[in-house]
Amino acid sequence: MALWRIRATVDDRPGYLSVLTASLALRAVNILAVQVHTTEAGAVDDFLVDAPDTLSETDLLAAVTRGRGRDPFIARAEAQGLADQPTKALALAGRLMTDPDALGETLGALLDAPDVRWRPGRPAERPGLAGARMTVADPAGGSYEVVRGAPAFTPAEYARAQALVEVSGAVLRQLAQHTTLLLPDGAELLFRPATADDCEAARRLHGRSSVATLGRRYPGGSPSDARLPRLLTPAGGLTLVAQHGEEVVAMANLLVEGDLAEVALLVEDAWQRRGVGTALLRRLLAYARHAGSAVVVAHAGADNVAMLRTLRRVGDGSTDRDGAMLSVTLPVETRTDTPA
Numbered sequence: 436m437a438l439w440r441i442r443a444t445v446d447d448r449p450g451y452l453s454v455l456t457a458s459l460a461l462r463a464v465n466i467l468a469v470q471v472h473t474t475e476a477g478a479v480d481d482f483l484v485d486a487p488d489t490l491s492e493t494d495l496l497a498a499v500t501r502g503r504g505r506d507p508f509i510a511r512a513e514a515q516g517l518a519d520q521p522t523k524a525l526a527l528a529g530r531l532m533t534d535p536d537a538l539g540e541t542l543g544a545l546l547d548a549p550d551v552r553w554r555p556g557r558p559a560e561r562p563g564l565a566g567a568r569m570t571v572a573d574p575a576g577g578s579y580e581v582v583r584g585a586p587a588f589t590p591a592e593y594a595r596a597q598a599l600v601e602v603s604g605a606v607l608r609q610l611a612q613h614t615t616l617l618l619p620d621g622a623e624l625l626f627r628p629a630t631a632d633d634c635e636a637a638r639r640l641h642g643r644s645s646v647a648t649l650g651r652r653y654p655g656g657s658p659s660d661a662r663l664p665r666l667l668t669p670a671g672g673l674t675l676v677a678q679h680g681e682e683v684v685a686m687a688n689l690l691v692e693g694d695l696a697e698v699a700l701l702v703e704d705a706w707q708r709r710g711v712g713t714a715l716l717r718r719l720l721a722y723a724r725h726a727g728s729a730v731v732v733a734h735a736g737a738d739n740v741a742m743l744r745t746l747r748r749v750g751d752g753s754t755d756r757d758g759a760m761l762s763v764t765l766p767v768e769t770r771t772d773t774p775a
Contacts, residue, residue, distance in 0.1 A: 436485045436487060436488060437485070438485060438511065439492075440481070440482070440484075441481075441495060442509075443499050444474070444504065445503055445504055452480060454503050455504050458501045459482075459502065462494065465484060466482050466484050468483040469481065470520060470591075472590065472591040473590070477505070479589050506586075508585050508586035520595075523544075523545065524545060524599070527541040528602045536575075538579070541599055542581055545592075545596065546583065546596060551579060551581050553580075554578050554580060555577045555693060555727055564587075564593050569581040573727070575607055575725040607725055613625060613626070616711075624678065624679055625678040625679075626676075626714070626715065627675065627676060627678065629667040629686065631667060634667065636681075637666070639682065639683070640684065640686065640701070643703055643705075644701065644703055648703075654760070666686075667686075672696075674686060674687065675687045675689075675719065685702040686700075687701075687712075691726050694730070695732065696726065698719050698720075698731055702715075712741070713749060717749055719731075728767050729767055730766055730767060735760070736759055736760060736761070737759050737760070737761055749765065752764050752765035
């Protein structure tokens with residue numbers, strides 16, 4: 436006996452599936468698993484079968500055709516196919532819970548697609564189906580293009596892929612959630628994503644910061660009250676705040692545009708030189724990696740020794756000088772689950 440995968444479309448009418456299964460049974464084909472995908476063209480039936488060794492692909496094709504199956508796809512299968520789809524999907528979702536960067540690999544495994552490509556930026560086409568090509572948005576930024584030779588994807592398979600995307604997105608959001616940092620001197624800070632409700636606390640942070648600290652963070656001048664909400668919730672980026680008690684004592688901004696990200700830090704004078712800026716920057720670099728950024732750039736004055744020292748702590752980058760301003764470019768770890 437040999438394992439085969441058979442997929443065919445039949446009219447979505449009572450009795451038509453039984454005609455197809457009867458045609459297979461007449462040739463001693465044992466159906467081990469079946470899935471039914473509803474489409475506009477009819478019901479797409481996907482079988483895993485055990486067939487006699489004497490039956491060839493041509494014999495199976497003839498059986499499907501006689502059973503009123505249309506657009507048949509027949510291929511040899513492996514024993515791994517005996518696992519049902521719910522079990523397979525749950526196992527892949529469990530993997531994403533511990534490794535959200537493996538979304539590309541899990542999509543390929545779920546859909547039996549050997550070609551999964553990650554694309555930066557917005558997808559060239561809207562997420563959806565086009566025959567044997569599927570496009571889904573990556574919650575970390577960019578999109579995945581999933582391609583297989585045959586058969587064409589069904590709406591049910593697209594829905595399963597979207598469910599995995601949602602799991603990955605939930606895990607990524609969790610990564611950016613609240614974290615407590617214990618400083619070497621025993622002080623505790625809460626790190627969390629900023630919200631629009633932090634505007635007043637951010638104003639107080641700016642008010643407590645010295646002119647020199649504000650000048651290093653904002654070479655062009657401190658932000659207006661109207662600009663603060665955009666700094667706290669940037670489009671296409673992330674702002675983290677460090678909170679001590681009821682007060683925000685530091686904030687770090689990450690702006691993402693394509694495969695380039697830009698970071699900036701503001702740490703209240705009393706909390707400087709205590710590792711706060713380094714910890715915030717490390718978290719922003721992790722977010723940039725999940726967002727698919729290739730490099731992260733930070734701009735600092737040549738006299739901003741503290742910021743330059745912090746950048747050196749988190750990575751080896753290149754430095755460009757423009758007058759009194761330095762631009763430090765840090766490479767971001769390359770994604771490994773996205774073949775070119």
